[in-house]
Amino acid sequence: MWGIEITDVQTALQQEPDLLAYPSRPGLKGLVMAWASRFIWGRFPPGFRKTMADVDSRLPEMEIGLGVVSNHTQRFYPMSAIKPGLDDVLDRRAVRLSIGPDAIPMAVWRDDESRPAQLFARWYGFSLTYPECEVHGSP
Numbered sequence: 001m002w003g004i005e006i007t008d009v010q011t012a013l014q015q016e017p018d019l020l021a022y023p024s025r026p027g028l029k030g031l032v033m034a035w036a037s038r039f040i041w042g043r044f045p046p047g048f049r050k051t052m053a054d055v056d057s058r059l060p061e062m063e064i065g066l067g068v069v070s071n072h073t074q075r076f077y078p079m080s081a082i083k084p085g086l087d088d089v090l091d092r093r094a095v096r097l098s099i100g101p102d103a104i105p106m107a108v109w110r111d112d113e114s115r116p117a118q119l120f121a122r123w124y125g126f127s128l129t130y131p132e133c134e135v136h137g138s139p
Contacts, residue, residue, distance in 0.1 A: 006104050006120050008104075009021055010102070011101050011102040042062050053128060056123070056127035058138060059135060060123065061122070062123070062124065063079075065126075066082065066107060067119040067126040067133070068090060068107045069130070070093070071091050072091050073090045074126075075088075077105070078135075078136070079099075082105050084099070086098075088136065094110035094111065095109055095116060096108055104120060105120060
């Protein structure tokens with residue numbers, strides 16, 4: 001199942017006005033982590049790199065974007081390539097990529113408006129999961 005969507009509360013409520021949302025209340029650990037994340041945003045936590053294989057060097061490892069997975073193709077689209085919208089073809093099927101009002105990228109098949117399997121991720125994670133993946137715009 002690929003039905004998980006990343007969004008924010010405001011956008012979710014616009015799409016589903018009757019949605020029940022239960023905010024979490026961070027404890028002390030959550031507050032400390034939120035404070036510390038200001039200093040490590042965009043960097044690996046200490047010791048994390050030792051747990052990883054070598055990262056594909058075609059893009060900076062912390063590049064963020066949308067990975068789209070079809071039957072035979074896995075392709076990563078850096079955020080800079082998606083704005084303001086992008087049409088592409090995967091496995092002979094047209095796909096449109098866009099950025100939602102919540103600043104989260106998404107892909108839909110052009111023929112039926114359904115969503116292909118997709119991961120909003122950093123390059124290192126997508127390329128380690130799909131080592132033979134393509135990068136949009138690369139030969």
